Amino acid sequence: QMEGWMEKKGYNSLEDFRGRSVAKIIPPSQIPGDKPYKARIQPETCQKCLRCLEACPYGAIAVVGKKLVVDPGKCDGCRLCVSLCAHGAAEFYLNQ
Known part of the structure; x- marks a missing residue:
């Protein structure tokens, strides 16, 4: 199936399109839209291991x-x- 797709798109080998999508990847912080959920740390449960920090x-x-x-x-x-x-x-939690 991959060969059929490549042929249809005009690619001769994997090297022809390797890395082409990397330039189009958007970091999560730059994705537009609402970010309704935020993190919080429950102090009564936290063991202060600092992994999250x-x-x-x-x-x-x-x-x-x-x-x-x-x-x-x-x-x-x-x-x-x-x-x-x-x-x-x-x-x-839902940040409203």
Whole structure:
């Protein structure tokens, strides 16, 4: 099937179109539209391992006092903190 598609599109080999789509990839932070969900850290569940803080690509998580706090203005909704939190302290909520 791949050969049929390539032939139809005018490609002779994989090298003919390798990497062409990379230039069209849009980073999540530049995708237009609403980002209704934001992260928050539940202080009673948080074990302060700092995985979320270290991993957040947007710098949205900080230590304030003795708690980890998410800045909703910086949070892009990527959910990396939620996937890394072994204790379920990082969660998402509808930001209205």
